[in-house]
Amino acid sequence: MDLSAILPIPDLMQAKRVLAFSPHPDDNEVGAGGTIARLIHQGCEVIYVVATIGQAGTEEIGTTVQELGFIRKQEQTDALKILGDGKVIFWSYPDTMLAAHESTLQIDVLRVIREYQPDFVMAPDPWLPYEAHPDHRVLGHAVATGVIMSPFSYAFQQEGTPVPSPNIAFYGSAWPNTYIDVSRTFDRKLAALEAHKSQFAPPLGPQLMMYLTLHAQENGKKIGVDRAEPFKVMTHHHLHFNAYAWQS
Numbered sequence: 225m226d227l228s229a230i231l232p233i234p235d236l237m238q239a240k241r242v243l244a245f246s247p248h249p250d251d252n253e254v255g256a257g258g259t260i261a262r263l264i265h266q267g268c269e270v271i272y273v274v275a276t277i278g279q280a281g282t283e284e285i286g287t288t289v290q291e292l293g294f295i296r297k298q299e300q301t302d303a304l305k306i307l308g309d310g311k312v313i314f315w316s317y318p319d320t321m322l323a324a325h326e327s328t329l330q331i332d333v334l335r336v337i338r339e340y341q342p343d344f345v346m347a348p349d350p351w352l353p354y355e356a357h358p359d360h361r362v363l364g365h366a367v368a369t370g371v372i373m374s375p376f377s378y379a380f381q382q383e384g385t386p387v388p389s390p391n392i393a394f395y396g397s398a399w400p401n402t403y404i405d406v407s408r409t410f411d412r413k414l415a416a417l418e419a420h421k422s423q424f425a426p427p428l429g430p431q432l433m434m435y436l437t438l439h440a441q442e443n444g445k446k447i448g449v450d451r452a453e454p455f456k457v458m459t460h461h462h463l464h465f466n467a468y469a470w471q472s
């Protein structure tokens with residue numbers, strides 16, 4: 225069944241205020257950096273909400289958890305400055321442990337949506353097959369739930385002023401329905417990723433850049449441009465009791 229006639233997919237590039245939820249510093253850049261740069265450039269307010277400060281993001285012994293957290297906060301702030309101007313809200317959930325804090329996280333997501341009243345939110349797609357990182361699954365689910373619950377004032381026993389549901393753009397989706405032309409902002413995306421020095425030293429950094437470049441070129445072909453970022457864009461109607469949402 226083709227839902228698009230009765231339930232159109234909203235235009236992400238019409239967004240006026242975006243809350244971009246990220247499990248760790250760097251995920252927003254990996255999934256949506258070129259699009260975020262375009263949105264900021266055209267006057268959209270982009271606010272990052274980073275759930276953990278990525279204290280577990282190292283394979284080395286030597287750097288303390290506190291030191292790495294400090295470094296990654298600074299890297300995230302620098303990376304967003306490269307994409308454009310924007311605010312970063314850092315939460316202090318423990319890296320890799322979002323699942324153990326799911327109910328508190330859900331309330332925080334709802335609270336921040338009600339406070340900032342975005343017309344769009346972004347998050348990693350929690351329904352990505354083979355996604356093994358629990359923080360990505362848990363935060364993606366929490367943001368999707370926040371979208372459908374934001375109009376209900378007593379959801380999750382949290383009193384708050386109801387606000388209309390924002391639309392959602394999942395990045396890193398296996399079933400995208402929207403391709404954003406990032407041909408002119410892709411270099412900024414790569415530069416923003418390079419700001420995450422603690423994460424993308426060789427060989428991983430160059431490999432990731434190559435993967436993202438090929439991925440963007442592949443997605444660009446879908447809309448006849450050099451490079452594109454794919455998203456699964458949905459309304460709150462898609463996100464509840466909708467058997468066709470995954471293919472719309």
Ligand SMILES: [Zn+2]
Pocket residue numbers: 247248251357360
């Ligand atoms: Zn991550």
